Amino acid sequence: MVFEEKRAMHGEPDDEEEDEEEEEMVDPLETVRQKCEEIEHCVHTRELLEQCETRVGSRSSTTEDCTEELFDFLHARDHCVSTSSLHCWYTNLLYIK
Secondary structure, three states, X not given: XXXXXXXXXXXXXXXXXXXXXXXXXXXXXXXXXXXXXXXXXXXXXXXXXXXXXXXXXXXXXOOOOOHHHHHHHHHHHHHHHHHHHHHHHHHHHHHHO
């Protein structure tokens, strides 16, 4: 209670005001994933996944699912992410030395 009174007396901003001023943090992994989704191989596997989802969604009764297409897309994207991350790590390692 005393701390709050001191903050009010000295004109320090409330927690709500501080939250509004802070920039929204961006996850670097999500940024790399989005960039990787734009490369040709990922675009191709994404299209196959979307075609499968459309095909399965148009049928009322089917045993087909799009697991293989989903795994292919995730594998392509994650491969790109891992090589991008490895490149950044290696570049930083060289910079430190």
